[in-house]
Amino acid sequence: MPLVRADRAADPSAEGHGDSGDPHALLEELYAAEASRRRAAARNLAMYPHAAPALCARLVVEPAASVRSVIFTALIGLRSDAAVQGLLPCLRSEDVALRNAAIEALGHMPDVLEPYIRSLLEDDDSDVRIFAVNVLGALAHAQAPRWLEAVLRCDPHVNVCAAAVEGLAELGDQESRSALVDLPGRFPDEPFIAFATKAALARIGTV
Amino acid sequence: MEALLRAADHDVQPALSPEQFARFCDFFYHHTGILFGESKRYFVERRVLDRIRASGSEDFRDYFALIRFDASGRELQSLVNAMTVNETYFFREDYQFAALTSDVLPYLAGLRQRPIRIWSLPCSTGEEPYSIAIAILENWNDADEHAIEIHASDIDSEVLAQARAGIYGQRSLQRLSAQLRARYFTALPGERFRLHEAIRSSIDFGPVNVVDPRSMARYRDMDVVFCRNLLIYFDDLSRRQAVEAIYESLAPGGFVFLGHSESMSRMSSLFQPRKVSDSIVYQKPLDGE
Numbered sequence: 135m136p137l138v139r140a141d142r143a144a145d146p147s148a149e150g151h152g153d154s155g156d157p158h159a160l161l162e163e164l165y166a167a168e169a170s171r172r173r174a175a176a177r178n179l180a181m182y183p184h185a186a187p188a189l190c191a192r193l194v195v196e197p198a199a200s201v202r203s204v205i206f207t208a209l210i211g212l213r214s215d216a217a218v219q220g221l222l223p224c225l226r227s228e229d230v231a232l233r234n235a236a237i238e239a240l241g242h243m244p245d246v247l248e249p250y251i252r253s254l255l256e257d258d259d260s261d262v263r264i265f266a267v268n269v270l271g272a273l274a275h276a277q278a279p280r281w282l283e284a285v286l287r288c289d290p291h292v293n294v295c296a297a298a299v300e301g302l303a304e305l306g307d308q309e310s311r312s313a314l315v316d317l318p319g320r321f322p323d324e325p326f327i328a329f330a331t332k333a334a335l336a337r338i339g340t341v
Numbered sequence: 342m343e344a345l346l347r348a349a350d351h352d353v354q355p356a357l358s359p360e361q362f363a364r365f366c367d368f369f370y371h372h373t374g375i376l377f378g379e380s381k382r383y384f385v386e387r388r389v390l391d392r393i394r395a396s397g398s399e400d401f402r403d404y405f406a407l408i409r410f411d412a413s414g415r416e417l418q419s420l421v422n423a424m425t426v427n428e429t430y431f432f433r434e435d436y437q438f439a440a441l442t443s444d445v446l447p448y449l450a451g452l453r454q455r456p457i458r459i460w461s462l463p464c465s466t467g468e469e470p471y472s473i474a475i476a477i478l479e480n481w482n483d484a485d486e487h488a489i490e491i492h493a494s495d496i497d498s499e500v501l502a503q504a505r506a507g508i509y510g511q512r513s514l515q516r517l518s519a520q521l522r523a524r525y526f527t528a529l530p531g532e533r534f535r536l537h538e539a540i541r542s543s544i545d546f547g548p549v550n551v552v553d554p555r556s557m558a559r560y561r562d563m564d565v566v567f568c569r570n571l572l573i574y575f576d577d578l579s580r581r582q583a584v585e586a587i588y589e590s591l592a593p594g595g596f597v598f599l600g601h602s603e604s605m606s607r608m609s610s611l612f613q614p615r616k617v618s619d620s621i622v623y624q625k626p627l628d629g630e
Contacts, residue, residue, distance in 0.1 A: 274411070
């Protein structure tokens, strides 16, 4: 018969996950030649809150997507102020994959991110404000709709407002209606805004 | 009598409005990849109303706010559990076993110079790994030319004991032909059937917790992982950890089969989607370290 049995479950020698128990050694392992060793180091550093800056520093130079993924997962698990501070510069990155992964990771840290939201939404760079709005659109935070409404009322850039409309279509409630209704008046020459707000209002409905 | 009337009133819950139903379905799809249409309205409404009651929410609006903004994700997890049916039987979603024997195993046989390793995760009471074994013996003509290891794991030790025993009722065998029943099972009293020893003893059953790197580290150089209808039960962080753990367990070029309502593309970009026969499978890149 072609089926052969090999007992992994009963093989204690197979156990091992690269955790030396020494965080300094793990930090060095983040720069190992093999991606599997870097992944193991990042996975194990998720247990050490003070490792967030080192993980973020590795993130921006890490070439392997699989290692980046594990670093992001470690940072999401740490969910710390240091993790947020390390991830925010990624919003200015030209590397689209890195930036999108940072947006997703920040979306998992609603409470820790809260103190940084105002400055993000007031950033001089409209692209950064769009990415900040993208984060808010996926943020499990009760104030997220209110922040997006403030964007509709104040942000001068049409693309930032369009991103906020998209976010409110997902998160908005009855309180969001007036900001959405008023927005086309701020951009009368942008028919897309009228269309998008109408769609968002219909989506919000009477829920 | 008044108390009885109040209880009766409480049981008469209003149905969700069309907007509420649509919005709920959008939200649920966004979080799980599971899409409910109008045909499932009764199923969805019953479970949502149950969760509204169980969570102590006032109404749908209150409950919807709870599942959207509760950072712990506990109620969302309870909702997902209520919305999914944890059922298994032999040859469930058998088109995936057809893809395994018609395309995936021949491809891997040309790639590997060692036994081909298949992992059923979670294996529940054993129907899936045994179906894989039977599908290989029945449908892969070159099976005798290769050595194949089948590993099967679950976090629940009770279901593992049942899996090792290999005794099933009619419901588990509903999709098995009379010929296959006769070939692989012995009838027991009480309309139960026991899988033959040769198949049972060929499979390595063992406990594993997908989000525990220590237990997952036992499983390396896998070529195929069946991980069906598991990840939808996890919160986002656990799902990321589980997907990365599965990536770690696979050899370069190995494949993942997910449940029909699951999509790896929604969870991770580490794998390349492949259309194989009638199935979508997810491959670890050949140059993936």
